[in-house]
Amino acid sequence: MKLDITSFTGEVPWLDSHLLEDTQAEAAIDCRLTNGSLRAYYQPADEQVLNATPQSIYLYRNEGQRYWFDWTTDVDVIRSPVADDPNNRVYYTGTVKGPRYTDNGLALSGGSDYPVNDHQLGMPEPDMAPVVTLSGTPLEDAQAVDAETRFYTYTWVDENGREGPPSLPSGEISVLPGETVNLTLASGPGVVDMNITHFRVYTSTQVGVYQLCTQINSLQGNSGTVATDTPVGVTSVVDQTPWDQRGGILKTIGWIAPPNDLQGMVVLPGGVAVGFSGKELMFSEPYHLYAWPAAYRLAGEYDIQSLAVAANSVIIVTDGYPYVAFGTEPSAMTLERLDTAHACISKRSMVDMGDMALYASPDGLVRIAGGRADLMTRNIINPEDWRERFQPETIHGCFHDGRYFGFYGDANNSPDKKGGFIFSPDSGTFTEIGTYADACYRDLQDDTLYLAIGDTIKAWDKGSDLMPYRWRSKVFQGKPALFSLARIMADSYTDLVFRVFRDEQQILELPVMSDRGFRLPAGRGSRWQFELEGTDTVTAVIVASSMAEL
Incomplete structure (x- = not known):
């Protein structure tokens, strides 16, 4: 009897281990699964130490220099939609002081805890008539x-x-x-x-x-x-x-300031900012992000949780049904409810994936694309395990390399109750991360995912040393079988450990030093499982009953 594992894929917690495909894993932690092989990521590289543990981070560039903005609250940041803005403004919502903006004069002067200064977003109306x-x-x-x-x-x-x-x-x-x-x-x-x-x-x-x-x-x-x-x-x-x-006509009638509890700011093509407060969806005047006319507001049936932009439309997720708003200008937007009732239970889980958006619902990760909502993890993890293992109400996420990076747990959790996962919507691959991040940020210019781990910002997969992975196979179950030999095919053999489990008992832990076959402890078993841990790139695991089969 012979087993060949010549391709490595991720976890499918939805299925019991013995029902998985031969290439699927019961556990895949810190595994880079590309081209069918099992690889290691590099350790995150230290980028900068902050004064506190943040919930939100943003990399601000000005005149060739880099500055990290950080906040201890959930903050949404957008760049100025004005081309070649000499002030290099950014706008954000979610601070304790309400909607704000800053620029290269305010943010960088007078200290090193960036942004040093900012101003309220929105101009007041004179409170006295002439x-x-x-x-x-x-x-x-x-x-x-x-x-x-x-x-x-x-x-x-x-x-x-x-x-x-x-x-x-x-x-x-x-x-x-x-x-x-x-x-x-x-x-x-x-x-x-x-x-x-x-x-x-x-x-x-x-x-x-x-x-x-x-x-x-x-x-x-x-x-x-x-x-x-x-x-x-x-x-x-x-x-x-x-x-x-006399001069030009007054244009600012109705250009009121945004409410102090405006949240979730994103920006549409055409320079229109979008945010929400309660059940109301709000739009700014094009390229005038301090002006949020009341005439541009739309109201839904449920409290809005988060927003994302897809082409010229806004994806709105709520504590009930999701919606899509579309139109050519803020005064003529249409709000349409999608028929699939997938509530968003974590604002920070909403991630703009380019042509789609993903967010955490009570039943799994939901994708909204093309005016449809689909439960993407339906065949990967059942809702009960999703809620118990991954605490979806705490999830926050980022988009990087075509995949969703999610982190779960919060300040009230012990370290063993925090973690992360990577989900590829294209392949359906699901793996876990042994690292918990308090905040994450994807920078487009250097195509890097940055993680705030405690008070330190780190660049994912950018360190000089490899990060050990752990990949455990499915349970191969059947009539009692005798596997007596094994062989591991890898690109190198500097850091690789192989473990064998027979009928739920570990019978072998062996450093793998070459591609030569080696013997397993004698004995038959009805349930066999194999585990690899290390940093070497593995292309195949072969387990056999005889040398001829090996």
């Missing part, structure tokens, strides 16, 4: 023309030129040629976490359409300063703008 009065003398022939009926409003502008939503409008005022309008305004936006430096005044001759006043006299000094932008702190100004010299 108070208007007339001044000046009408021209001699002014009575021959109709007075112009106006309304005024104003907006705050920050140091980067971002303009916020307008104040409530002033009362109505009628103005004749030769007359000017005095405005009394708020002295500033109050306590805000941003640098608002100026304000702009607009006037309207029809309800809802405002034009920029380009000649505002700030009444500073003897003659005053006439300009479009007026410094914050000036509370009395005069509109001296001729009727034919």
Whole structure:
């Protein structure tokens, strides 16, 4: 009798060990399974030590330098969608201070715990409407023309030129040629976490359409300063703008700040950011990520847990049914519920896999692609074992090399209750990782998966030494059989141990030194199992009853 294991594949916990295919494993831990052979990963390489154990990490690049941002909360980060942004902004949600943004000036100055500084995302609305009065003398022939009926409003502008939503409008005022309008305004936006430096005044001759006043006299000094932008702190100004010299139309009506509990920020092609709060899906103004109009919001039936982007659509997973939102612009998005009821039970488990998204449900890993939801691990692990072994409510994941890297367990778990796994949606291969990471981040530029293990960031599979694997075969079960010889085919024999189990008892542990056959302890058994541990690349295991068969 002879057994040939000439290809190595991953685990299928869904099946009892004796029902597995000959190439499948009862246990495959830290195994690199490529081209049918059994290989070792390299040890993770130390990258940087942090001040604390993070939940989220992000590699920020600026002028050729690398900086690690880290947070102790679950934070979602996106880069500025503006091409060649000179400020190199990034935006994020999930901090204790709400939605934030930072740039190369704020993030890197004044310390080394990055980002050092950031600002709140969203511009405030002035909380005082303008108070208007007339001044000046009408021209001699002014009575021959109709007075112009106006309304005024104003907006705050920050140091980067971002303009916020307008104040409530002033009362109505009628103005004749030769007359000017005095405005009394708020002295500033109050306590805000941003640098608002100026304000702009607009006037309207029809309800809802405002034009920029380009000649505002700030009444500073003897003659005053006439300009479009007026410094914050000036509370009395005069509109001296001729009727034919008004500027562009006010565009920021409805551009309100995002809610403080905005989460899960991702970005669509076309520069539209997407986030959620409770059951509401929210969209930003294109390329103006501080503006989140209420008119762009959609509501579902269930609390949203996480988001991912696929082409021009948003994948939304909830504590009930998943949804897909699609459309060409934020004002015309459509929300569609998928018919498969797979709830997401861990926000951090949601991973954008390119043309699909994967997340943890109570029954296994779910894939959403092409408007469909499928339970990808249906034939790999049953729901009861999934919930008991992998604690899906704690899973967080990353996409790397076409595979899903998942880590389970949390601060309340003992070390033996934490771990990780790798799942390939293409091949269905499932292996375990002997390393637990508190956070993970995939960097596209260097195609590297980074893991935060405690307070240290490490680069997966980038170390100089190999990491030992352990691969245990299925149980070969049948009539009592006598296996007396074995042979291991490998590329090298520097670190390789072979173990044999007969009827649940270990009968051999042997360092393998060459491809020559060797004898096994005598005896028959009904259940045989074989295990390899080490770092050498193995291509075959042959077990036989005679030398001729070997």
